[in-house]
Amino acid sequence: MSAESICLFAAIVAIMLLRLLPAWLWPTFTSDAGFHLLMRREIRKNGFRVPRKLEPCLFDERVTYPWLYHQLIAFLPEAWLRRLPALPSAIIDGLHAVLAYWGGAWLASTLGHPAAAARAGFWSAIFFGLNPALLAHGMGPRAYEVTPRPLGEFFFSATVMAVVWAVSGGGWGGWVMAALAGGLLLLSSKFAAQVLVFIIALLALVPGFHAVSGVLPGAFLAAMVLSGDRYWEVFQGQRMFLCYYLQIMQFSYSFVADRNRWKEVREAWGALRRNGFFSGEFLRALAKLYATNTYLLMLVRGAVFLV
DSSP states (O other), rough: HHHHHHHEEEEHHHHHHHHHHHHHHHHHOOOOHHHHHHHHHHHHHHHTTTSSSSSOSSSSOOOOOOOOOHHHHHTTTTTHHHHOOOHHHHHHHHHHHHOOOOOOOHHHHHOOOOGGGGHHHHHHHHHHHOOOOOOSSSSSTTSSSSHHHHHHHHHHHHHHHHHHHHIIIIIIHHHHHHHHHHHHHEEEEEEEHHHHHHHHHTTTSSTTTTGGHHHHHHHHHHHHHHTTHHHHHHHHHHHHHHIIIIIIHHHOHHHHHHHOOOOHHHHHHHHHHOOOOOOOOHHHHHHHHHHHEEEHHHHHHHHHHHH
């Protein structure tokens, strides 16, 4: 085994431990995790095949939620998931780190620095694994819980990397890989699907990336083929949820309604004017502003860290 392989293996182990140790010491479950475990259990009972109906669901038994994550974790014993809820996320992020390594190494070689490819790949994996946005607990990807979001993020990265490869001369092979990864994403996570639509729409405006607009219909077609047309019900379920969110949930659900308000900005500014920068009142108001403003969270956890 080469020194590069040893370093990459050590990085992956460290990345996984950063997700496993907190979950081992403080296992956390939410109502979402309960649903994910239920869906996993029904798939396992059905011989690892996705059932047509979720019998324990009271109001709507149709399977309208992306199921690929649940189908994969069905192979893990439930006792493991109850004791170590971050286990699937740690495994997925370990694979994601390998993907980041390949992406960094490929980019260095493409830019004319093949000698630095291994080093660039290694640091790409490290920066990915240590990104605070992926380690934060209770918000965002929620790496410490049973959640399909890390799997959606993995396929999102794979889709974007395939797009960049296709645009850089990868040809039809890159576009096919992008569509396939996008299809797997659609079968994995509703949140990742929304991000994919948003980012692809932005990329299509960038000179040289106009062809990326074909990834969305390609991903939809791939999801339909891979699921035997069952993705259509997932698509309809997501459409209904977005309508409900737009009309009701964004106003009535405090966790969402209390985000990005000017109220916290005014409170922080008022505390600063009254008591100064180092006052307890201002620091508390600033902490509240940070915790409830998704734009600040994105900058601090994502952009600033990467810079």
